[in-house]
Amino acid sequence: MTRMLAVFESRDALLAAIASAKRQHLAIVTALVPTHDDEVLAAVGVPVSWAGRIACVGAIIGGLAGLLFPAWTVEQWPHVTVSGKPLLSWPTFLIISFETALLCAALAGIGAFLIGTWRSRRMAGPEGTALLHAARSLISDASSALLIACPSDRAHEAAASFEAHGAIKCHVL
Numbered sequence: 001m002t003r004m005l006a007v008f009e010s011r012d013a014l015l016a017a018i019a020s021a022k023r024q025h026l027a028i029v030t031a032l033v034p035t036h037d038d039e040v041l042a043a044v045g046v047p048v049s050w051a052g053r054i055a056c057v058g059a060i061i062g063g064l065a066g067l068l069f070p071a072w073t074v075e076q077w078p079h080v081t082v083s084g085k086p087l088l089s090w091p092t093f094l095i096i097s098f099e100t101a102l103l104c105a106a107l108a109g110i111g112a113f114l115i116g117t118w119r120s121r122r123m124a125g126p127e128g129t130a131l132l133h134a135a136r137s138l139i140s141d142a143s144s145a146l147l148i149a150c151p152s153d154r155a156h157e158a159a160a161s162f163e164a165h166g167a168i169k170c171h172v173l
Helices: 011-023 038-044 051-076 090-138 152-164
Strands: 002-008 027-032 144-150 167-172
Touching (some): 002 011, 002 152, 011 144, 011 152, 027 038, 051 090, 144 152, 152 167
Antiparallel strands (some): 002 144, 002 167
């Protein structure tokens, strides 16, 4: 399989080239864009990250723990009363609950992010990581690029198709 990098100046040309690559049944490895673009990510087929959902679950667990642990502590030592205040003081427990919800959400989100990064690097392998570094050195900060894998005999056909859709240059990596 030959890896080919096509560089584009406009977002519309990149989207047209992605659609053309799908019609030609070429394997799209990735797209390199200067800014986050949901439409390009959806066209390439990048999976949605679970980090936000995992952080939300972490916040719910942390909030519940922030309510239950102080209540459990008060029930374990009921003879410790401060200034005659009630033992189960829910307004103060809400502050603890809020803080533990933030802490657990941050820890869960960081953990999900690190695991997702590790998994994507593992799937790409050392060859894929080196390939992306080489591809990034060939494009500027304002341009976009499409990295595909195609059979060697179809490389000229793919390059011609990308140039017809507005590619500035095509590199075989």
